[in-house]
Amino acid sequence: MKLDSSVAAIVTGGASGLGRATVKALRDLGVKVAIFDFNADTGEAAAKELGALFCQVNVMDDASVDAGFEKARAAHGQERILVNCAGGGRGGKTVGKNKETGEVVPFKVSDFSYVLELNTVGTFRCIVKSAAGMIANLEPDETGDRGAIVNTGSVAAEEGQIGQVAYSAAKAAIKGMTLVIARDLSGDGIRINTILPGIMDTPMLGGLKTRAPQVYAGLAASVTFPKRLGHAEEYADLAVTMLRNGYLNGETVRLDGAIRMAPR
Numbered sequence: 001m002k003l004d005s006s007v008a009a010i011v012t013g014g015a016s017g018l019g020r021a022t023v024k025a026l027r028d029l030g031v032k033v034a035i036f037d038f039n040a041d042t043g044e045a046a047a048k049e050l051g052a053l054f055c056q057v058n059v060m061d062d063a064s065v066d067a068g069f070e071k072a073r074a075a076h077g078q079e080r081i082l083v084n085c086a087g088g089g090r091g092g093k094t095v096g097k098n099k100e101t102g103e104v105v106p107f108k109v110s111d112f113s114y115v116l117e118l119n120t121v122g123t124f125r126c127i128v129k130s131a132a133g134m135i136a137n138l139e140p141d142e143t144g145d146r147g148a149i150v151n152t153g154s155v156a157a158e159e160g161q162i163g164q165v166a167y168s169a170a171k172a173a174i175k176g177m178t179l180v181i182a183r184d185l186s187g188d189g190i191r192i193n194t195i196l197p198g199i200m201d202t203p204m205l206g207g208l209k210t211r212a213p214q215v216y217a218g219l220a221a222s223v224t225f226p227k228r229l230g231h232a233e234e235y236a237d238l239a240v241t242m243l244r245n246g247y248l249n250g251e252t253v254r255l256d257g258a259i260r261m262a263p264r
Contacts, residue, residue, distance in 0.1 A: 001080065001145040001243055005030040009081035010072055012036040012059055012126055014052070015043040017202035018152060019085030021232035022239050023050050026081070029240070034072035034079070036065075036086065036126070059086045059122030069129055078137040082130040083150045083239055087119040089167035112166045119170035120177075123151055127181060127192070135188045143246045146189035150239045151178060153196040155254060159261035171196075175252045182250030191249040193242045198256025201229035224258035 001007070009026050013019035014035035026033050027050050036057035037043040047054035053075050057068035072079065090111045098105055127149055134147035153171040160168025178194045185192065199205065199219050208216040220228045238255055242248055 001141060001143055001148055001246065003029045003031050003240065003244060005032065007081060008032045008034070008072070008076035008079040009083065010034045010036060010069070010079045010130065011083045011085060012057070013086035015039055015046045017085070017204065018197065018200065018232050018235045019083070020046050021236040022083050022085065023052050025233070025236035025240050027051055031081070032076040034076060036068050059126060060117050062125065065125055065129060069133065073133070078133050079130060080134065080138060080141070080145070080147045081243055082126060082147070084123045084126055085152045086122055087152060089164070090115050091163045091167070092165070093163050094165050107165060112169070115166035116170045116173070119167070120173040123174055124177065131185055131190055134190055140189045144189060145191060145246055148243045149190065149192040150242050151192065151194040153194045153252060155196050155198045155256050155259065155261055157196055161261055162264045178252055179250040191246070193248055193250070194252040195235060195238055196252055196254045196256070197230060197235055198254070198259045199223065199229050200232060200235065202232055205229065222259060226257055230255060230257065
């Protein structure tokens with residue numbers, strides 16, 4: 001796919017971290033980008049700085065997602081690109097114990113459902129709505145692509161650590177549906193791939209540099225090579241490659257410095 005000002009894109013979770021870096025990379029190429037994010041303050045600020053359109057969207061809500069697509073398409077036209085970066089987690093062992101009282105503490109099924117709804121269902125919801133629009137409103141470009149989608153999983157999909165049961169399940173589901181969706185959409189010229197990031201230097205972890213420098217250094221040392229956290233720009237670079245390369249389809253690609261996560 002050729003990436004230039006003739007192409008529109010939507011990036012969920014685009015106000016910070018991996019999503020923001022992807023918005024910048026696409027804008028640097030001239031692509032018209034709409035940021036879907038729940039946080040209005042950071043979303044508006046990122047959109048203003050990067051020359052993007054902000055749409056306040058909760059990916060867990062159909063009406064909110066529909067309104068976001070409507071706003072983005074009114075401003076930029078039908079998107080050919082969707083990058084799904086929205087997500088998050090709630091930690092806890094399947095069954096833990098209170099360290100002070102010894103009380104048995106089962107992981108809340110409501111928290112498990114929330115993490116799957118946010119990550120897996122939220123990603124799928126946006127895929128369905130975007131792909132439907134691509135099929136209805138676009139013809140394949142000169143490369144044969146009608147559209148391209150990039151999802152964000154995690155190395156936790158393959159090596160979830162203690163306390164990551166919900167997050168690992170959610171990201172494993174994103175990995176698992178990638179090839180199936182690629183097959184489902186193949187007849188309409190829409191590609192889809194998933195990135196499995198390792199330990200990335202995003203706002204979620206970046207604060208450790210000052211709050212807990214020893215913890216941050218330990219995380220960096222756990223990476224095989226290079227011994228550092230990944231950069232959001234490296235995620236964005238891989239996302240752009242997945243969008244550009246018309247023969248890359250149905251793949252999940254680790255971006256992790258060859259790390260293999262230990263149990264804890």
